[in-house]
Amino acid sequence: MSMRSQVYEWANLAPVGVSSALRRSTADVPKALTAGREYDLFIGGTGNNITKPAETTATQFIVIEDIACSPHLGGAVQIRINTTDYFQNPDVTDQAGIPGLASPYPRGAPSSVDLSAAEPLNSDQLLKSFDLYPDVYVLPGQTFQILYTPETATGVGVAATSTEVVAAFVKYTLYDGPDALIANKLLELGVTINPNNVDWYKRSLIEQQQRSASMAAAAAAANGGQA
């Protein structure tokens, strides 16, 4: 259980009377979003949240492998490690991140939703144009955020009772304990960190130990049983 595939899903849904909640509930309703504002999926105070900022302990290593969000409202997702945004413009200025149009959630989602229309969903089914490769590493002791930014606010041009629902998604692998140490070692070696390579490193350690043990046994035999 020291390498685990994990998923976190956020939606602008929370019970009536509060803007965020730690647990999903059957009484959740959509919460309004402001255009251009960054919403932290973990502790942003809107929708489902967690108890504290996402961070790795000294014995954890996280590899973020995919991020995605609802394409409608012009949503985009950004990764922030400590205080540094991962996705930048070519002139090294800030940007909102990967658009939901390029990395839709769910895959196959419509590109737009118009709550004022009789048929609210656009008829298309979006496929992903973006693949998060190379992966993003969160080293031990670092804090990370996933930020969702809608280009358009909810409830624009629709009935007062209508609010769009959006969701965002992050897929990552959590390496814990000895596997986190190996992940650090692979990073030092310049080897990509993935479950296969962690297993490869473990195998190479075992083979090394076996070679050392057999060489020691051979040396002992050559010395007439004297170590």
Add this chain to the structure above:
Amino acid sequence: MSMRSQVYDWDASRGTAMTVSTSAGKRTSIFIGGVGNNITKPAETSATEFVVIEDIAVTPTLPIGVDAEIATAQRGLTYGVAMGIAGPRAYVQVRINTTDYFLDPDNVPNDGIPGTSSPYPRSIDFQPSFNLYPDVYVLPGQVWDVLVTFFNTQAFATDTAAAGELRCFVKYTLYDGPDALIANKLLEMGISINPGNVDWYKRSLLASQ
């Protein structure tokens, strides 16, 4: 027959059909939860079995928005106006003995994998974003369970689940007898357990004789 690909398909409408109002927001075991199609006893591995869970999936959900005019199903999923989503907003968690596999980044167990990221069934409208890799190993003697939680009660036409409204799927490989021993050996060696590697280990044993 010592390495066998297995599938378990659960539908909340089969067997004792699920009552939506009593099951909503609660974790339901797809094996012994008392609703939908169940099996006779908890899923567990014997001393000579090894299970590798390779995929899990559940009915997907589509976020849309609150729109009182929507009266029809959207992309095959019943729309709930209160939550503004189509589909059950369902999640699936794997539990080994008493430990939940999927955690939030604050290390608190969560509801599991959303059906939106791992949909069942897959379609053009709903394709997977999630791949269960590395696989989940159930070692000999362990008890395991797959738990479904849903939150959108309006995704069901009535208070009793109908066919296809909430489904879950588990794909795993069962290694039995000598192959389970080899699987344990591969685990010790830090090698991924899959039929190809089990066969490789058998070939290497034969070659060394």
